[in-house]
Amino acid sequence: MKKFLLTISFLIVSGFLGFAQQKPLSQLTVEELMQEPDQFVGILPSRPQWSKDSKTLFFMWNPSGEGFPSYHKVGLDGNNPQEAEDISEGFPSNYRYNKDRSKIVFERSGDIYTMDVKTMTETKIISTVARESNPSFHSDESVITFISDNNLFSIDAKTGLIKQLTNIKIAEDDEDRPNRPSTTRDGNRDQDKWISDDQQTTSEILREQRNRPRRFSAAGQRFFQQSQGEGRMSQIELDNVSGLQLSPDGKYVSFSVWVAAENPAKNTIVPNYVTSSGYTTDINARPKVGGDQSYREIGIYNIEADSFYILDTKQLPGISDLPDYVKDYPDKSFSKEPRKVSASNIVWSNDGKYTVVQFSSLDNKDLWIMRLLPSSGDLIPVDRQRDEAWIAGPGIGRGMNFLPDNKTIYYQSEKSGYSHLYTHDLSTGVVKQLTSGNYEVYDPQLSNDGKTWYFTANMKHPGIRHFYSMPLKGGKPTQITSEDGHNDVTLSPDEKYLAILYSYTNRPTELFIQPNKPGAAKKKVTESLQAGFKQYTWYQPEVITFKAQDGEMVHARVYKPENPNGAGVIFVHGAGYLQNAHYGWSSYLREYMFNNMLMAKGYTVLDIDYRGSAGYGRDWRTGIYRHMGGKDLSDNIDGAKLLVSEYGVDPGKIGMYGGSYGGFITLFAMFNHPDVITSGAALRSVTDWAHYNHGYTSNILNTPIEDPIAYKRSSPIYFAEGLQGNLLIAHGMVDTNVHFQDVVRLAQRLIELGKDNWEMALYPVENHGFTTPSSWTDEYKRIFKLFETTIGKK
Structure with missing residues (x-):
């Protein structure tokens, strides 16, 4: 009994000693937080992958925090994970099962093999000097299809007979050939003229020094050749063919053709100043929003008839529909021509009775699922998802396939307001929503x-x-x-x-x-977790909701200090449809730790899932359509007012910081609400959306030529005259995502406006996501200094 009491006493003392070794969050420093995460937090596990027999789990990890992650493995008991030398364990990395999963087919070193799963016995079925790839079991499992030299072949496993199913020749790169797409990427004349004209509106000096307009060469159309003569051909000449697939009945081959943009936007250049050669070099970077886009077509080759066709997208219902925003331009004419679309997927039922194809419009407004009659090329409507904002959401446009009955397809849709799972019986036309509620699948x-x-x-x-x-x-x-x-x-x-x-x-x-x-x-x-991270007891921010000015409930996380200093800080997460006011570990790990440090210094910190954030359904996702800096900004301003009304923050002591989209919101808050936000740090921020990329921006704002109203009211550079508070701009000079040019143009605008209450920190070796601890440290020391010297003073 005495020994037992001594043991308990020892454990209690040890527990208190362990607790005593914990450092208070007030001792956190920027230098400590901004070191390499693997040295302070640890390298967290990722990419779990099961062995084919389900007995071993592989994953990427580095428990020491030194060097690079490597594959580790562990058994089903979860004990003693070990570094793994080989993650295949007898199986190839890429393979296809047959129906009963008793065999696999795969490619190794350009040859085709099969394997009996139970015995793991391999059989080489094709060995040639050519490279074979993409093997797959056909619906008749004695037949295996594969691709060689951009054509589809089949092999009969019983007889060994190899058949060439297509005769496609990849078009040579002949610039003198008529109707060949331009590869010089001189740019889209209308789009670049819009950019050039718009540039003059943000700088008086540029208006005075305006150069003569640049000239651009015209771009042609894609080359598409088909031999004539009784509708038959022996060879198809196409560009960029991929995805060859034999229909289950063996009568047709479907394939994809990548069609280059007729007038692609001009590529941009990002100068790199700090180089090993000592000379400035240029990084070729993305185009700006607005140029023509490439797209994908689906072709069907009839093996018996030796003929092919490209699916005619003019059959799509509503293909010529105009978007609702055109009503804002009564003096502008819009032609109701068939829109360009891209075919994203074609799926054959296993019995070959049904074929469905999925298309997306390049203007981001429509997604169609159509039944294809391969003998004629006719397209029959199955489902049309139309969104006057833009089509997106979890699983939307991905994963469409057949159920085991071979007549019902499944897909996801935001028809109910949230992304849910649906089925459509092609034999009856019956549609069923399988999941429902105010949540996403x-x-x-x-x-x-x-x-x-x-x-x-x-x-x-x-x-x-x-x-x-x-x-x-x-x-x-x-x-x-x-x-x-x-x-x-x-x-x-x-x-x-x-x-x-x-x-x-x-x-x-x-x-x-x-x-x-x-x-x-x-x-x-x-x-x-490493020792550095474990020596602190990290705060669990409270997840709250508050009412926005339009009555919607906004989710946020709040960090409440024990000894508040009367100041508040709002952290604005980035966009691209992200979420941060959740119960998981934040992808913004540095910002999470920095918020802990601010809280320990007395700041009340708020982290808001403003309009446009993920996890809240279609209406929340599209709440920023045609007006970034609208409801997303007002949600953050409402959050600032919440800090005052509910958490005792002084209304004259509220700061804001964020990167990328968070930097954009910070700029807009400083320019449009100087009475609410006293100090702000805008990191790697967009200042003019007409200079960002197409894939992201055109979804939300359409294009500058088509919808200039949306761009003018969404870009901070047009509102810079409203700056009154204390602004820090920080940007990497080799940022290939949000270009350094963005803040250079804004700086010129602020200079011309005579603003002197701002400063800029430049990081010569950093891209959009910083990689060096010294840059992270310098940036966040400046942010902390900004808050301490302005809103944090007693």
Whole structure:
């Protein structure tokens, strides 16, 4: 008994000693937080991948924090993970199963092999001097198809007969050939003229020194040659052919053709000043928004008739519909011509009875699923998703396929306002919504037997993700993971176990193994955290909601200090459809730790999922359409008012900081709400959306030529005269995402306006995402100094 009491006493003392060794957050320094994450936080596990027999779990990891991550492996018991030399363990990395999963087919060193899964016996079935690739079992499993020299072949495994199914010749790069697309990328004349004219509106000096307009060469159209003579041909000459696929009945071959843009936007140049040669070099970078875009067509080759056609997209319903925003331009004429579309997917049912093709319009407004009659090329409408803002959301446009009945397709849609799972029976036309509610579905997949759905969803809370199962025809989902936070699940091939990358608000991601049973206990596999991170007790910010000025409820995370100094700081996360006010480990790990430091210094910190953030459905996602700096900005301003009304923050002591889109919002707040935001740090920020990329910007603002109103009201450079507070601009000089030119143009505008309450910090070796600790440290020391010397003073 005495020994037992001594043991308990020792444990209690040890516990207090361990607690005493913890440092208070007030001792955090910028230098400590901005060092390499692997040295302070640790290298967290990633990319879990099961062995083919489901007995071993591989993952990337580096528990020492030194060097680079490497593959590790662990058994089903989750004990003693070891570094792995070979992750294939007898299986190739890429392969295709047959229907009953008893055999696989794969390519190795340009030859084709099959393997018996049970015995792991390999058989080489093709060995030539040419390189074969993309092998796959046909619906008749005695036939295997593969690609060689850009053509589709088949081999009969019983007889050994090899057939060439297509005779496609890749068009040579002959610039003298008529109708060949221009490869000089001289730019789109109208788009570049718009940029040039607009440049004059932001600088008086440029207006005075305006150069003569540049001249651009005209671009042609793609080359497409087909031999004539009774509708037959022996050879097809096409550009960039890919995705050759034999129909299940063996009558047709589908293929994709990548069509180059007729008038692509001019590429930009980013100068690199700090180089090993000592000379400035130029980095070729992305074009600006607005140029013509490349797209993909689907072709069908009829083997028996020796003829082919390209799917006619003029058949798509509403192909000539104009967007609603044209009503804002009554003096401008818009032609109702068929829009350009890109074919994203073609799927054949296993029995060959049905074929479906998915198309997306290049103006981002429409997504079509169409049934194809391959004998005629006729397209029959199945589903049309139309969004006057833009088509997006989790799973939208991806993953469409057939159910085991070979007549029903499944896909995701935001028809209900959230991304949910739907089925469409092609034989009856019956559409069924399988999931429903104010939540989103992520990564749905069918079980091996085709009777169960597995998916991740934020059903419990927008910021909590769990893994669920559900019967094939729908019904109440069953939650399989138990612990709230972020559960990123990889299911084992035999579907008996889950590999879970799990994290919580103040607990970084670790790897766990759990049996595939609801509520089963999970086994922790990794311990990744370094001593530096573990010496602090990190704050768990409270996830709250508050009412925006338009009545919508906004989610946010708040860091409440024990000894508030009366100042508040708003951190604005980046965009690209992101979320940060959730219960998982933040991808903004430096900012999370910096917010802890600010809180320890007395600042009340707010981190808001403003309009446009992920996880809240279609209306929230598109709340920034045609006006970035509208509701997204007002949500942050409403958050600032919340700091005053609910958390005792002095209305004259509110700061803001953020990078990329967060930097853009910070600029807009400083320019449009100087009475609310006293000090701001805008990092790698967009200042003029007409100078950002096409893929992101055209979704939200259309294009500058088509919708200049949206660009003018969304770009901070047009509102710079409103600056009154204390502004820090920080930017990497070799940023190939948001170009350094953005802030250079803004600086010139501020100079011409006579503003002197701003400063700029430049980082000569940094791209959009900083990589060197010295740059991170310098940047965040400046941010901290800005707040301390302006809003943080007693």
